[in-house]
Amino acid sequence: MGVHSMWEDYPELAKDLSSVIELIDSQIHVRDKTIETIVKNFLHSGGKLLRPAYSLLCSQIGPEQDKERAIAIAAAIECIHMATLIHDDVIDEAETRHGNPTIHSQKGNKYAVYSGDYLFCLTFNLLSKYAQSLSQLEFNVKGMEKILTGELEQLNSQYVEPVSVKDYLSRIAGKTAQLFAVSCYSGAVTSKAAKRATMQAWNLGHYIGMAFQIIDDILDYQSDDQTLGKPVMNDFRQGIYTLPLIYAMKENRQAFIPFIAKKDQLTDNDISAISDLIKQYQGIEKAYDLAGKYTNKALKELEKLPDGEYKNILYDITASLLKRNM
Structure with a gap:
């Protein structure tokens, strides 16, 4: 099965990622064939498979290489990721993801929630079969708990004026960084x-x-519909206030308060004005600077790991994430 074109330069990894998709596909058996079709279509919708890729590459760190187990653990990781994406789209009321209609926009919230829940079940099924020990299984379960806690924190902060960079970093540490950490670990x-x-x-x-x-x-x-697959400043429209805004508000909080007060009643002119303010106060540049610092921290951790070809690939893809446009 084909994988994203970003893996063309790494044929062995691309092959293993195809095996990840094949394994997940082979495990999807639902009595309700509507749910089964939804989940399979979502699986094959062209995701980048970054998290399972990191898991597979890090499975080459130690002395024992068990390809079957590594692929199964990577598959479990991807099932968690897909489940959270489906639930995210319901909460955010997103109409598209990467240019494709979301499940809830096609089939309604109930089918979307059940599809996400099924993928969580599939995660536990894979982990129970292939996790090497109870402690590893417990570690992954705790990781999932922190991911869901991060999602709840974002939901509870919707349309709430952002407080600090620290609070933002705490939220994304659970919402996003936790699954990357669990993948590598x-x-x-x-x-x-x-x-x-x-x-x-x-x-x-x-x-x-x-x-x-x-x-x-x-x-x-x-970005916009063509590059990111969703409307420009969609997060702001949904009341999710992120780092570029937080940095800009540190320079002139009062300039943004009237827009935040409008919540979901923002006009296109409002969005344009907010964008101009964030540029004026260099919110994006400051956010890029912090992203660069985290990338450099990641590369320093990578240097500490045992030598191997996997390190070169990890270095390439990690450095490239800072330059991506979608």
Whole structure:
């Protein structure tokens, strides 16, 4: 099965990612064929598979290489990610994802929620079969709990004036960075890497996830339907206030308060004015600077890991995330 074109330069990894998709597809068996079709279509909708890629690459850190187990753990990671995306779209009332209609916009919220829940069940099924120990299973469960807590924190902060950079970073640490950290850590554990190396892999994933979400939030202010697959400043329209805004508000809070007070009643002219203010107060540049710092932290953690070809690929894809436009 084909994978995203970004993996063309890494044929072995592309092959393993195809195996991840094949394994998930083979495990999807739902009595309600509508749900089964929805989940399979979402699986094959062209996601980048970044998190399972990191898990697979980190499964080469330690001395034992078990390809079947590594692929299964990567598949579990991707099931978690897909489930959170489906639920996100329901909460955000998003009509499209990467240019494609979302599940809830086609089939309604009930089918979307059930589809996401099924993917969580599939995650536990894969972990129960392939996790090497109860402690690894518990670690992944705790990781999922923190991811969901991050999602709830974002929901509770909707249309609430942002407070600080620290609060924002705490939220994305759970919402996004946690799954990247779990991905890298789980891969390292699968290879029976030394404890120090598994924690370095955890740190690597955490810093990657932090940089990734910051860049994602920057792109919300810069992109449009064609590049990002959703309206420009969609997060702001939904009352999700992210780092570029927080930095800009530190320079002139009062300039933004009237727009935040309008909540979901913003006009296109309002959006244009907010965008101009964020540019004026260099919110995007400051956010890019912080994303760069997290990327550099990730690369420093990567340097500490045992040598191998996997490190070159990890370096390439991690450095490239800072430059992505979608």
